[in-house]
Amino acid sequence: MKYRVFVTLKPGVLDPQGEAIRHALGSLGFEGINSVRQGKMIELDLAEEDAAQAREIAIAMCEKLLANTVIETYRVEPA
Amino acid sequence: MKYRVFVTLKPGVLDPQGEAIRHALGSLGFEGINSVRQGKMIELDLAEEDAAQAREIAIAMCEKLLANTVIETYRVEPA
Numbered sequence: 001m002k003y004r005v006f007v008t009l010k011p012g013v014l015d016p017q018g019e020a021i022r023h024a025l026g027s028l029g030f031e032g033i034n035s036v037r038q039g040k041m042i043e044l045d046l047a048e049e050d051a052a053q054a055r056e057i058a059i060a061m062c063e064k065l066l067a068n069t070v071i072e073t074y075r076v077e078p079a
Numbered sequence: 080m081k082y083r084v085f086v087t088l089k090p091g092v093l094d095p096q097g098e099a100i101r102h103a104l105g106s107l108g109f110e111g112i113n114s115v116r117q118g119k120m121i122e123l124d125l126a127e128e129d130a131a132q133a134r135e136i137a138i139a140m141c142e143k144l145l146a147n148t149v150i151e152t153y154r155v156e157p158a
Binding site: 008021024028030035038042045060061 | 085087097100103104107109110111112113114115116117118119120121122123124125126127136139140143144145
């Protein structure tokens with residue numbers, strides 16, 4: 001089973017990387033940008049064939065390694 | 080309009096970051112991982128209200144800054 005994990009900063013957490021992108025886009029002449037936030041996408045290809053089981057594994061991976069749950073949230077979706 | 084941009088390495092391009100995550104998951108006791116690929120997700124909040132127009136802007140941003148189209152592909156989705 002393939003799963004996609006999206007890890008994003010919680011609202012309110014400062015995102016200097018997103019801010020840097022916003023500035024860079026501004027210097028390139030893009031206007032009207034309210035905000036830019038950057039997150040991570042991780043594509044997992046798991047040997048587990050059972051969808052529910054694979055989802056559980058992906059969530060455990062997020063909790064243990066992929067996301068810092070103090071400042072980040074994650075979403076797991078079948079790919 | 081809010082758009083989400085997903086930037087991923089093209090198939091065949093080596094992904095050392097994904098490989099590092101796979102190793103780390105292995106050391107944490109996770110088994111049966113065929114592969115891990117890491118990509119970027121960028122959330123754009125644009126002042127442009129017209130959906131088609133905003134999409135064009137997001138695509139232009141990808142071509143000019145957000146993605147390195149030599150080794151990466153991107154996907155633009157309404158958020």
